[in-house]
Amino acid sequence: MTSNKIKGEKKIVGFFSTRGSETVFCDGEACVIAFSKKAMIQYIGHDRPFDQIKDKIKKTTFGEIFRGIQLGAQYALDGKSYEIFFPLAKKARIPNLPIPAQFFAGGKPETGTHLINIHMRPDE
Secondary structure, eight states: OOOSOOTTTTSEEEEEEEETTTEEOEETTEEEEBSSHHHHHHHHHHHSOOOTTTEEEEEEEHHHHHHHHHTTOEEEEEHHHHHHHHHHHHHTTOOSOOOHHHHTTTOSOSSSOOEEEEOOOTTO
């Protein structure tokens, strides 16, 4: 991976949610990235009631996610956000990414949502 200027760094990949100043909505230890605000509200609703005052939904860019990955952060992207993320990540040389067509080959899950977990192992 390179740490210089990142191609496509300003491209919006999706949305993340915070509650308060430091609590990010996660799936396990991975920050959830949804393609739309509506999808994020639905994902939060599977875990707990969405609070319009306490829960803030914000856009996130490829560059923000890329830098987070470099620092060891984990992300869980839904299918549509991953389709935006994947080609940019390949250009940035993020290794060992699931290929979208292979990941979604099984179709939609009966319950819940497919989230693709992205992180770097220490040896990468």
